[in-house]
Amino acid sequence: MQFGNPEKQQAEFLHAAMHQAGISTGDLWLRYFSLGGSASEYETDAYVQGIFRLPEVQRDLLAQAANELIDELPPPPRAPYSEDFLPGGARDPLQSDRRNYPPA
């Protein structure tokens, strides 16, 4: 890994995290704005693209906003066990409405 300008890296890794989590710049900016951020959506987008500089506290507020959005994402689905498919189990095929029963 290249060790370049840490400011730029902070933006790059923010971009990568957003991409991985499927967070749009608009969503990020709205959360950042609600956390007291002062950069515009346009400036935020330029920063994420690595073509605009923001002060440290604004960069950290964007990181906080992104991490809060990431923490709110639903966890990836878990694999079911054999017993989940038994009658009354979480994935009993006879249960027509697939309510999310906790595994027995």
Add this chain to the structure above:
Amino acid sequence: MSSQLPLDELSLVFARLKGLLLTEEKVDRAVQLLAEAAKDAIPGTSGAGVSLLNDQGRRTSRGATDAIVEQADVVQYELGEGPCLTAWASDETVVVEDVASDGRWPLWSQAVASLPVRSVVSTPLRTETGSLGALKIYAAVPSVYDAGTGLLLEKFAMPAATLLANIQGRETPQRISEALIAALAGRDSINRACGVLMERENLGAEEAMQELLRLARTQKSPLHQLSADLVQAASAGGKPGPG
């Protein structure tokens, strides 16, 4: 707090900034182009028009290829009856063989008797949440259109309605208002928490924000939650909060 803010206006400004709403001029332009395309596409048509209606059946936007269409339309909305209002209200395509002999809208038929408007097809601009308005075509002579023309116009109206619904979703301003209220309330709460830290730790505004961010990280707590806790602890007796 929220009720004192001019939220309707703020919401619109905010929505435009976020690119969620187009300006009225852009909607009018889209509607105008739709009317022109309908006229060009359907043989025998002398004029076409589009009306967007609100929940009460009042017109909010319009486009027409010529003054005759516009005139026939204005009368319709003044009288509160006519093929477009019927198409919009019943959610069904209306085909009129001859305006002069059709008895469904006596006042309107009488009012447009002097205009070159004899054949009409009007179809609702349907969306999932209801009808946005109507798209209609007129011809100067009777019996130009049949049920097949109705089906053709419906095909035309469907994608147009979907696009128009995205330009002007009825629930958009409401949704924006809620997001805006939440965002402004969030900023308030964080500013108050920064004030508490500035007072307590003798910090500048920027240092207070940095301290707040540091606390959120070490306590693994969302910034809004942390801020609310800090403000509550401060107002409960000025005791040092967590930290």
